[in-house]
Amino acid sequence: MITRARCFQSALLTLLCVLLISGCVVNPVTGEKQLSLISESQERAMGAQQYVPTQQTQGGKYYADPELTRYVSRVGQKLAAVSDRPDLPYEFVVLNNGVPNAWALPSGKIAVNRGLLTELDNEAQLAAVLGHEITHAAARHSVQQMQQGMIINAGMAGLGMALTDNEYARMIMGGAALGSQVVMARHSQSDELEADHYGTLYMVKAGYDPEAAVELQRTFVRLSEGQSSGFIDGLFASHPPSARRVEANQALVQKLGNPGGALDRATYQNKIAYLQQHLPAYKAEQEAIQSYKAGNKQRALDRINEAIRIEPKEASFYALRGRLYEDLKGSGSAQARSDYDKAVSLYPEMFTYRLQRGLNALQLNNLQRARQDLNAANESVPTSIAYLRLGDIAVKQNQRQQAIADYSQAASADGEIAAEAQRKLAALKSAQ
């Protein structure tokens, strides 16, 4: 149904499109005319550049069971193939993040937190989540939000759940911060309804029972009613559930004639079995973080040792234990160093582990190791702290130009780190 307001809007848009010919496109999903200031090649570049940094600022990859990511990708690609933009470079990843959430960056770069996978019952529900995210990407919802300046103030909330995440969150620089802001921004109710609508159509085309989408929505509404902050911060912040969404989905399924289809519960349960079995390890990690924050470092050590006993492949556990050993035994602790080595060897690209090991090496005056790790951290996700300490290393090595370059980078950020870099930069320049 086209209302008068909508009609007027459409006429206005047509006029704008005439004025701004190059900026006007037809939305590939809805067929509606839209003003587009961000081209498709910019959209693709944004997705490609932001995907890895955004994964890392949201907890990093869940790599302990690589088959789980392969499985989620297979289901995702099946849906992407029947979507309105099958040609986008879709990718899917499972993140090591206990908050129930999923997100899509422009051009189909999609992630699902392990904390959401453990809330789902069957493959059709997973398909509902992925179909929804595919629509956000295909219909350019985030691109439109960006264009309207709705992203900028979203802040860096909702990072992963490790101890270091909140410490480093404010230090993340430039482009690497943008991806996080995009995925944490709240979608409007009309974008949510659209993502549900087309996501459901893609599910049906791929052979899944669309009733699973309705059931999932019902569960989310129920969970959001009396719920833990994890839910509020995660899925419900960026994709707010509502009774209206449930009703709209239900009406659509009826309109489609209740087509039925696959649920694939057994397959799904089988694929998440490893994750389910190892959940106590992540629970122990959270207990260790809480104990650490409460000042009970001995209990924190006990809990993280328990986490490592259950899941010895998880890098974040070693990173946390390294931090504990540093606190309990000093920077020179051999146990701390060995834990940082282990974390980096398990997940070499993860910026937080490189930062922790690099900062520790600098404390011990191992300048070469420190520089190597801090540069590696910056390659994944640039931070003001890494640039500041790289500047300090350059000063120690009498590399004045390098020090000026590194301090200048750090000085361009905000906060205390930038202030320290500005002081050091001024001192360096006046000493000439």
Ligand SMILES: [Zn+2]
């Ligand atoms: Zn959504």
